[in-house]
Amino acid sequence: MQFHLNGFEPGDPEIFDPAERYRASAASGMLPVEVDVLIVGCGPAGLTLAAQLSTFPDIKTCIVDQKSGRLLRGQADGIACRTMEMFQAFGFSERVLKESYWVNETTFWKSDDRRRENIVRSGRIQDTEDGLSEFPHVILNQARVHDFFLDVMRKSPSRLEPYYARRLIDIQTSPAGSSGDHASPYPVRVRLERLDPSQEGQIETVEAGYVVGCDGARSTVRKSIGRALHGESANHAWGVMDVLAVTDFPDIRLKSLIQSASQGSILIIPREGGYLVRIYVELDKLDPGERVSNRNITSDYLIAAAQQIMRPYTLEVKEIAWWSVYEIGQRLCDKFDDVPEEDVEKRMPRVFITGDACHTHSPKAGQGMNVSIQDSFNLGWKLGSVLRKRCAPRLLHTYSAERQAVAKELIDFDREWAQMLSGSSSENDAEGEGPDPAETQRYFIRHGRYTAGTATHYRSSAISAEPTYQHLAEGLVIGTRFHSAPVIRLADAKPMHLGHTVKADGRWRLFTFAGEGDAAAPSSKIRALCEFLADSRESPIRRYTPSQEDIDSVIDVRAIFQQGHRELAIESMPAFLLPRKGRYALRDYEKMFCPDLKSGNDIFNMRSINRERGCIIVVRPDQYIAHVLPLSRHSLTAS
């Protein structure tokens, strides 16, 4: 898709008339008086959480933002492979694929040894290693990601829309609220002030079961629970601009890192629509305590700096769609909820923070939006499970435990990467030679999985088991995301991705991989497992599934056989794998799969599943692997 040719226009590019591309859409009237979850902030973290909770019709969610309406331009744009996988679960990955720029290759530029003031290409690499994900790394205006989440919310059972122009004043949690079972369901009292001109200054009070602060680096929610960001002072300043420009720089449509000899660095990120490009420009170091905003840097200054760095190539900027300057500071909150470490055993969290409210860092590794979204994806199903009484409230402690560790890694990575881009980390830069491009390129490749978002590895916990049986599926590592692979659906021979059966619907999945030759005959392990799950009083499915609901409404079981799909007879399969559902008790034919042998992509080989023994992979609602178990191990507790 090509667009923005005649100037940047926000909204849906498929709509011809720019004035029709974004419609005001918002909740109107007063805030509800009581809600299960109040989300503060309509950035990627807030909207991911709202979209997740909106799929549960029995949970009352409210999302507010200080702004008067939705975001239209600027801010983040990098979407990692792992985030695309999550978008698939939310049902809009195909829209992002269509509209976004795909980062296929990255190039590196350095100063020309013969003419130091000029730059030359020093390297060109594939951006994402083969097989890392079925999705590419893409770039798209954060505002469009918001739009897709807003669309999910609007279409959901809850028909959720944000309340805009609300400023959070304060939060008070009744002490009983955190202590356990007998408390009020709405122990958190939140006061907000209306900012919309017609109601300006009006105070609203909401009583909430849980409050989640997705309100950015200056989070009021964070302050209200007495937490702070810790880290180094921000002494690197960068500028960023989204421009329509004419240049003879050959790699303007490739992600390019340019490190000049003495003029600093820029990072070029091509953008959606074929014409727009984002340019990050390194600015001078700040003095201790200095703020970049005091330097009165203009967009003209950024353009001039980029032009200097890109020599001998020209850059003629025709339009600036958005620009900003900022300091880099790697800062982190030590806990992401309102329960002090020492009280974890006796108190349950009621207030959470996600995204920039708990970690700030540079945007140039393209991690900000992605890590924030994953924060909320981690928290969303947990809140849903607790509110729907499928899990005990102590599950909520795992949010801070899991995500704070990820944020810590992010901060460490970002510090190193930002210093590398600025050239000040190199210890061999004693001679002021500037950054070493070869080192930068090596670092970039080494951390490819990390920046793709696929390296996240949650530690052992109540929802991430010990690796006792990890050897049964070495390619599906407990604590990492369920890495999809191609399969053929048995009933209709459809080639598809097994991981795409995992939707953002709060359900757990059991992927049961059959052993060699197992075609679900009467003596088979798969059949025995199905019979246990269907009939045993010990079956977690019987235990957790409410009697009036479909059998797969809490735990969704899928089976993958080793045979080609024409070798199995669907009529001989266990009834449990053709479950009767809905008001008519119709059969669900989408539970069984076979390897895609024709394409040569056998999921058993690709994910190193033990062919002889098979296994069970337990997948959490956020797509992470909770457990690997033998087929014969019917009890699914994480031990």
Add this chain to the structure above:
Amino acid sequence: MQFHLNGFEPGDPEIFDPAERYRASAASGMLPVEVDVLIVGCGPAGLTLAAQLSTFPDIKTCIVDQKSGRLLRGQADGIACRTMEMFQAFGFSERVLKESYWVNETTFWKSDDRRRENIVRSGRIQDTEDGLSEFPHVILNQARVHDFFLDVMRKSPSRLEPYYARRLIDIQTSPAGSSGDHASPYPVRVRLERLDPSQEGQIETVEAGYVVGCDGARSTVRKSIGRALHGESANHAWGVMDVLAVTDFPDIRLKSLIQSASQGSILIIPREGGYLVRIYVELDKLDPGERVSNRNITSDYLIAAAQQIMRPYTLEVKEIAWWSVYEIGQRLCDKFDDVPEEDVEKRMPRVFITGDACHTHSPKAGQGMNVSIQDSFNLGWKLGSVLRKRCAPRLLHTYSAERQAVAKELIDFDREWAQMLSGSSSENDAEGEGPDPAETQRYFIRHGRYTAGTATHYRSSAISAEPTYQHLAEGLVIGTRFHSAPVIRLADAKPMHLGHTVKADGRWRLFTFAGEGDAAAPSSKIRALCEFLADSRESPIRRYTPSQEDIDSVIDVRAIFQQGHRELAIESMPAFLLPRKGRYALRDYEKMFCPDLKSGNDIFNMRSINRERGCIIVVRPDQYIAHVLPLSRHSLTAS
């Protein structure tokens, strides 16, 4: 995607609340008094044409329908690969891929030799041969296809919406109108009657440049131009029903043709959403002159017949979403416009008919919607070109010439196929043995390209050249659709399909395939061609492109090189392949491609392009190949 579990609900399944899934959306008020094109009928043919014309802001189009609003259920559902390629050009193939059932395999069932009253599977085949198209054959409610076209129209420059509840009364063409250049631009006077209760009986008059009858088998437009359908009387009756059912028939999620010994045949077409299925049921032969509607066939009768045929398998129907009975009659109109054959040299057409208005046939080859859509796709760009004065009106004669021949083939095919399904064609059925399943299966395979819609081959004409240089690209046959293949885009290394650059925007495309080793060096043929196209007074691009428009607004030139994409330097390419466009004269970086060598899919091999000499492929706005030319042959006339 799974949906319809608790009953069929029309509209967008991504919206949770069925009541929100379809919104009334229509043009309101009186019809416009003057229009360039009046389209009668909002079926697939009418909406395809409306969607095509809606992309031209300078053409005033109006579409009317007798119904009071949009279609919600029933009718056609088969979408051939070729139609998916066209949907790609209209920008909604990814939505159809997501929502539809994919026809991956087809099975054949016959009576069991040991127990004649029972059926057994006699064959199972891949539905579409490998490599035939980059798209699968899919099944989706016709109403959803309408929705996607309505969406294209609504988002277009023209913001086109249908006027519903309008019955065509009559059409009068002023004799001068068809004769040539000096006539009124609106020579066709159309009278319509309003059917909406508040304005019932009110007569509106529209003066139109062209009128297109997409008004079905009983077309009033056809009658108004004195044409009729000719063909055999309808003596085969069939029933069709869309049901939610429980069955132990193992292939219920595969397209299945069941030919019983003595109870007749049924055809099973699984449908979107995982639960719905369409069943075609053969009914008794009709007496000469008899209409099936006189038999008072009920849905219970259809169910009972299906149950008989499916023995020993059970079929328990829980809900009937839609059902109908119909006679098969293969009938065809001998010309698709208002100009008698003998007047072609001296008159230009002003009234056209498309789709069922010109050809009727059985639905079971899944061709109806597809051929109708292709009729309109063929006509749409021609009307657009003539109205925008890019082509002379005689181009319009090619519509009937090209599409009548296609319809003739369709009718012949359908007659054979319908007889085969009914078992009455077999000459070796003298003994009343019923149909021969092996013969049916062989016939099905043999005609796979035909049913996929990729066999259409337009004869030589002013827009379909003689195959003088066909040997330069044996896999891209003049008169057939441009068969896409994977490529890598040079500027951003994006893997994509070359054919997907062809949008339904009325533009012509020149795909210039470079000869071996040609990297657009100063002496190269590609460069010489670019220089000719850019600068020569003979250049068709200079001749046809209005001076204020972008260089690719009429003819879009793309170049495909043989080298890997890292072997070419974009900075050395002809400026013509990096054209400056739009108000800022930005560079368009999306004109150059390389083979996808890494995947092993080299377009030069896949389409048998002459490596030594390269070639130019001229592609019409409807994706058909108009010409194959040597690179050195700069004049592009079809000779």
